[in-house]
């Protein structure tokens with residue numbers, strides 16, 4: 001596996017979209033318990049108004065259409081293993097991945113298991129590409145910005161983490177640009 005994503009809110013799903021679209025093997029673990037189910041979005045650029053549950057439904061279908069796996073499971077633990085990470089699910093099944101994207105939302109339980117640096121307000125410390133203090137681990141969305149919880153910011157963080165991972169794997173800067181056919 002190339003990438004494991006923990007959390008299936010807008011942060012995790014956005015990372016999965018970019019990664020799967022670029023052809024990486026990606027699995028998202030989550031149980032569709034995101035805060036989005038309580039939201040009525042009227043501040044997501046390009047969408048006038050949408051119920052958070054409908055947004056999630058469309059996002060999940062979009063991500064799966066590019067080949068990402070969405071697995072209904074809770075991750076119990078994460079640890080460093082060789083060049084990557086071992087991810088153990090509730091029930092004991094374990095998988096390994098080269099990169100880990102944490103989008104745990106408001107509870108940084110796995111981030112703490114890995115000993116990631118945290119700021120005074122509890123945020124997992126990241127750089128502009130969502131990289132944490134541990135190489136290969138990214139933190140996105142509410143986890144990295146507990147005082148700035150907005151769907152579009154989480155989605156942007158997820159995209160940023162994914163593009164950094166793809167650039168690392170491909171050995172150079174990556175952009176995901178598509179053009180309409182009439183533009184050649």
Ligand SMILES: Cc1cc2nc3c(=O)[nH]c(=O)nc-3n(C[C@H](O)[C@H](O)[C@H](O)COP(=O)(O)OP(=O)(O)OC[C@H]3O[C@@H](n4cnc5c(N)ncnc54)[C@H](O)[C@@H]3O)c2cc1C
Nearest residue numbers: 007009010011033034039074075105141142149150151154
């Ligand atoms: C009442 C309400 C109204 C809101 N209205 C708006 C609005 O109008 N506009 C707006 O922009 N935002 C709104 N929000 C905020 C918005 O919902 C959040 O900003 C957004 O959900 C954050 O996305 P995220 O991906 O960072 O985290 P989350 O959506 O919190 O997703 C984290 C996911 O990770 C899962 N998870 C955590 N740990 C594990 C684990 N160990 N294994 C597997 N899964 C795990 C959680 O169950 C959850 O599904 C609202 C929130 C609420 C509560």
